[in-house]
Amino acid sequence: MSISLKGRDLITLADFGTDEILHLLNTAREQKQLFHAHGPAQPLKGRTLACIFQKPSLRTRVSLEVAMMQLGGSAVSLTEAEIGPGSREPVRDIGRVLSRYVHVIAVRTFAHSMVEEIARYASVPVINALTDYSHPCQALADLLTILESKGRLEGLKLAYVGDGNNVAVSLLLGSSRVGMSMSLACPEGYDVPDRVFELARKEAGKRGASVERTRDPHDAVSGADVVYTDVWTSMGQEVEAETRRDIFRPYQVNEELLRGADEHAVVMHCLPAHYGEEITEEVVEGPRSVIFDQAENRLHVQKAVMSLVMG
Numbered sequence: 150m151s152i153s154l155k156g157r158d159l160i161t162l163a164d165f166g167t168d169e170i171l172h173l174l175n176t177a178r179e180q181k182q183l184f185h186a187h188g189p190a191q192p193l194k195g196r197t198l199a200c201i202f203q204k205p206s207l208r209t210r211v212s213l214e215v216a217m218m219q220l221g222g223s224a225v226s227l228t229e230a231e232i233g234p235g236s237r238e239p240v241r242d243i244g245r246v247l248s249r250y251v252h253v254i255a256v257r258t259f260a261h262s263m264v265e266e267i268a269r270y271a272s273v274p275v276i277n278a279l280t281d282y283s284h285p286c287q288a289l290a291d292l293l294t295i296l297e298s299k300g301r302l303e304g305l306k307l308a309y310v311g312d313g314n315n316v317a318v319s320l321l322l323g324s325s326r327v328g329m330s331m332s333l334a335c336p337e338g339y340d341v342p343d344r345v346f347e348l349a350r351k352e353a354g355k356r357g358a359s360v361e362r363t364r365d366p367h368d369a370v371s372g373a374d375v376v377y378t379d380v381w382t383s384m385g386q387e388v389e390a391e392t393r394r395d396i397f398r399p400y401q402v403n404e405e406l407l408r409g410a411d412e413h414a415v416v417m418h419c420l421p422a423h424y425g426e427e428i429t430e431e432v433v434e435g436p437r438s439v440i441f442d443q444a445e446n447r448l449h450v451q452k453a454v455m456s457l458v459m460g
């Protein structure tokens with residue numbers, strides 16, 4: 150069966166079926182092989198990407214722009230100050246106008262509804278480059294990294310320890326569709342939204358996998374093949390940082406916590422990391438860490454996403 154993602158937006162992984170996610174991952178693997186062999190072909194020659202970033206970024210912005218350049222295209226990046234979404238002009242007009250100039254738009258912002266609105270009015274594919282709600286490009290790179298390090302996705306157990314944030318939401322939506330079980334340990338009041346949890350539970354159940362939550366990180370990590378964490382304070386939540394540091398202290402991923410995981414477990418973090426908070430330096434630098442492969446895979450996934458949605 151041939152799968153086409155031409156013309157599709159990537160707003161949330163909830164919009165993608167298992168076959169489509171696996172097709173994205175296989176395409177990313179091919180892109181990675183090409184990259185390491187002799188450089189990619191240039192299928193996107195003459196195409197342009199516009200990036201709108203209202204929050205800082207290292208990985209997402211560079212991987213999107215470099216992916217586009219390596220595929221033969223070019224990229225233009227716009228900050229909030231330059232285009233003033235919702236203040237200088239309505240968000241819907243940004244989607245309509247950019248569609249007359251470029252072939253794909255990537256947006257990093259606060260409200261998820263803003264990416265949805267741009268996508269509604271744009272006539273070219275729109276990619277969610279992170280919102281307060283989700284981070285689908287990250288989750289695809291995470292699944293690719295797990296596939297490479299474990300040789301499979303189905304039947305594995307991923308433990309997510311920390312804040313039930315945008316990264317956790319996309320991981321949950323992605324892993325449940327590829328038959329990977331997920332156990333989340335988040336403090337009370339910091340869980341992923343119930344509707345995401347229930348949706349993931351239903352999807353995982355169809356594939357013989359499970360989704361669980363606990364308040365105890367040791368429970369979540371017990372027997373896990375993958376242990377994943379992210380910052381306790383996400384971009385835009387800086388005023389809560391001190392309170393969060395106190396609440397999340399028992400949720401640090403450190404060597405002691407990892408003793409309960411499978412002996413071959415790998416450790417993941419989307420980065421940027423706050424060493425000594427959600428993860429110790431020892432773990433990031435340790436033999437279980439696949440964190441920098443995970444960061445590299447952002448590039449290969451962006452290539453897969455852009456080449457597929459642009460046909």
Ligand code: CP
Pocket residue numbers: 205206207208209210279287419420421
């Ligand atoms: N992981 C990730 O999205 O990193 P950036 O915020 O640097 O893009």
Ligand code: NVA
Pocket residue numbers: 279314315316379380382383384419420421
């Ligand atoms: N949860 C983090 C992810 C950064 C890539 C944030 O939103 O700041």
